[in-house]
Amino acid sequence: MKYRTIQNDRWDQVSMMFYGHPDYYKEIIKANPYLSDEIKRSPLLPAGVELEIPELEMEPTYPEELPPWKR
Numbered sequence: 001m002k003y004r005t006i007q008n009d010r011w012d013q014v015s016m017m018f019y020g021h022p023d024y025y026k027e028i029i030k031a032n033p034y035l036s037d038e039i040k041r042s043p044l045l046p047a048g049v050e051l052e053i054p055e056l057e058m059e060p061t062y063p064e065e066l067p068p069w070k071r
Contacts, residue, residue, distance in 0.1 A: 007047040009063070014045070018053050027054055 001015065011029065014021035029040055031054040039049065 001053040003051045003053050005045040005047055005049040009045040010043050
């Protein structure tokens with residue numbers, strides 16, 4: 001999947017948008033090796049950068065209060 005950044009997008013924001021959690025930004029960076037080191041190290045992304053958003057195998061998470069037979 002592709003995503004074109006808008007001004008002031010952040011890596012963690014993009015991760016949250018696609019995966020529901022901000023910590024998967026590292027996978028997005030890995031999927032875009034052509035990006036400059038400057039972009040990879042910056043928390044803010046410039047507008048117009050086309051990112052490849054990898055499909056990840058996500059394990060479902062369950063609230064701890066659910067009994068095992070409802071998971």
